[in-house]
Amino acid sequence: MSTPGLKFTSEDYRGFLECVHCGLCLPSCPTYAENGNEADSPRGRIYLMKNVADGRLGISPTVARHLDLCLGCMACQTACPSGVHYGQLIEKARSVVEAQYSRPAVDRLLRRAMAAVLPYPTRLELALLPVRMLRAVGLGQVLESAWLRRLMPRKLQPTLSLVPVLPPLGSRHAPGEFVPAEGKRRYRVALLTGCVMSVLFSRTNQATARVLARNGCDVLVPRGQVCCGSLHLHMGFREEGLALARANLDAFSPDDVDAILINAAGCGAMMKEYDKLFAGDASCAARAESFTRKTKDMSEFLASIDLNTQFGEVKARAVYHDACHLAHAQKVRTQPRQLLQKIPGLELVPLAESDMCCGSAGPYNLVEPEMAQQLLQRKMDNLAKTGAQLVVTGNPGCILQIAQGVRERGLPMEVCHTVDVLDRAYQAARVSP
Numbered sequence: 001m002s003t004p005g006l007k008f009t010s011e012d013y014r015g016f017l018e019c020v021h022c023g024l025c026l027p028s029c030p031t032y033a034e035n036g037n038e039a040d041s042p043r044g045r046i047y048l049m050k051n052v053a054d055g056r057l058g059i060s061p062t063v064a065r066h067l068d069l070c071l072g073c074m075a076c077q078t079a080c081p082s083g084v085h086y087g088q089l090i091e092k093a094r095s096v097v098e099a100q101y102s103r104p105a106v107d108r109l110l111r112r113a114m115a116a117v118l119p120y121p122t123r124l125e126l127a128l129l130p131v132r133m134l135r136a137v138g139l140g141q142v143l144e145s146a147w148l149r150r151l152m153p154r155k156l157q158p159t160l161s162l163v164p165v166l167p168p169l170g171s172r173h174a175p176g177e178f179v180p181a182e183g184k185r186r187y188r189v190a191l192l193t194g195c196v197m198s199v200l201f202s203r204t205n206q207a208t209a210r211v212l213a214r215n216g217c218d219v220l221v222p223r224g225q226v227c228c229g230s231l232h233l234h235m236g237f238r239e240e241g242l243a244l245a246r247a248n249l250d251a252f253s254p255d256d257v258d259a260i261l262i263n264a265a266g267c268g269a270m271m272k273e274y275d276k277l278f279a280g281d282a283s284c285a286a287r288a289e290s291f292t293r294k295t296k297d298m299s300e301f302l303a304s305i306d307l308n309t310q311f312g313e314v315k316a317r318a319v320y321h322d323a324c325h326l327a328h329a330q331k332v333r334t335q336p337r338q339l340l341q342k343i344p345g346l347e348l349v350p351l352a353e354s355d356m357c358c359g360s361a362g363p364y365n366l367v368e369p370e371m372a373q374q375l376l377q378r379k380m381d382n383l384a385k386t387g388a389q390l391v392v393t394g395n396p397g398c399i400l401q402i403a404q405g406v407r408e409r410g411l412p413m414e415v416c417h418t419v420d421v422l423d424r425a426y427q428a429a430r431v432s433p
């Protein structure tokens with residue numbers, strides 16, 4: 001639900017004024033790097049927002065277009081020496097666009113459908129049933145056929161290529177509500193299993209629980225947890241996003257655990273913003289503050305403890321791709337690399353532009369497929385030069401996007417999550433004599 005009449009506030013306006021137009025963020029902005037258009041740069045977008053706030057511009061199709069094309073990757077926030085909080089500005093701008101701009105009907109429907117399905121695991125599983133059934137009877141290639149694509153709205157056509165090999169139906173309920181520590185208990189942690197993550201990557205969630213247990217963690221998976229709210233908030237559906245975030249505040253008890261962990265970069269970035277989202281809400285501000293304080297990405301947590309290094313060998317040449325919401329939004333860059341470097345046999349080689357967005361960016365590759373494809377091709381050009389067999393990253397959207405690029409180019413590469421590689425190394429230790 002959008003909020004009619006929603007406008008920029010004086011606080012937002014102060015945020016616009018923090019931008020001194022130096023342009024130092026421009027080279028790191030993926031959309032500007034691709035099309036060289038000032039209005040598709042951070043500085044240009046802030047200028048547009050300020051003009052809307054001043055009443056000099058309305059939310060015309062052109063203004064909406066430049067704001068929609070922003071990936072929300074936060075690379076500009078990393079680059080900005082003036083500390084402009086671009087993430088907060090663009091998120092507010094998206095809500096203003098949804099409130100004030102009437103999108104073409106197909107766009108509106110597509111966005112609404114995504115917001116109604118993706119963040120809800122049962123609905124997402126139902127939506128994927130036809131894919132599962134076609135693959136089960138050996139007709140999976142129908143999904144790649146040109147005639148099926150012609151029947152679909154143009155923007156939806158690339159989505160079919162994104163659907164990965166699906167884990168068994170119902171496996172999202174594993175690892176259950178509690179996984180005990182192996183050996184002496186050192187920590188008690190809570191895990192958010194995510195929406196898309198739990199449906200498409202339930203195996204990675206199970207690997208996460210195993211890796212944590214191997215490190216002496218009792219792992220709680222609280223009932224009542226839901227999507228972190230980021231999909232809604234990034235599309236400008238603020239009220240729905242806040243409702244989901246509030247449900248998570250009710251489901252988790254931050255004071256009873258050492259950490260609240262997450263293995264999806266986009267969700268972690270949002271959970272670390274709960275304190276700001278609810279700062280003015282006396283009913284839950286304190287709880288949101290302790291929730292945020294306890295939230296950590298898996299790699300951040302594992303790199304901060306005395307890691308169990310009883311690894312077996314994982315013989316592979318690997319590269320690490322920085323998910324935007326881990327590197328730029330959470331500033332977690334060194335920790336996943338440190339963990340991977342501890343695995344015997346794994347050769348970690350550099351990747352050019354490793355922190356340049358791959359085009360996934362939450363629901364971006366579904367609503368802006370052209371720019372998403374351009375950025376994917378740029379990422380694939382860089383990946384192809386490395387000769388890596390493993391592409392490791394910390395976000396489900398990046399895994400889907402890069403795996404699509406790998407399939408299209410026929411590269412001999414596997415794309416997986418950092419925690420999958422750690423789990424593989426622990427499993428290898430179990431089988432080695």
Ligand code: SF4
Nearest residue numbers: 029070071073074076
């Ligand atoms: S969030 Fe990313 S795409 Fe958007 S302006 Fe900043 S760098 Fe560019």
Ligand code: SF4
Nearest residue numbers: 019020022023025080
């Ligand atoms: S956002 Fe920051 S880096 Fe970019 S133009 Fe403004 S002040 Fe400069």
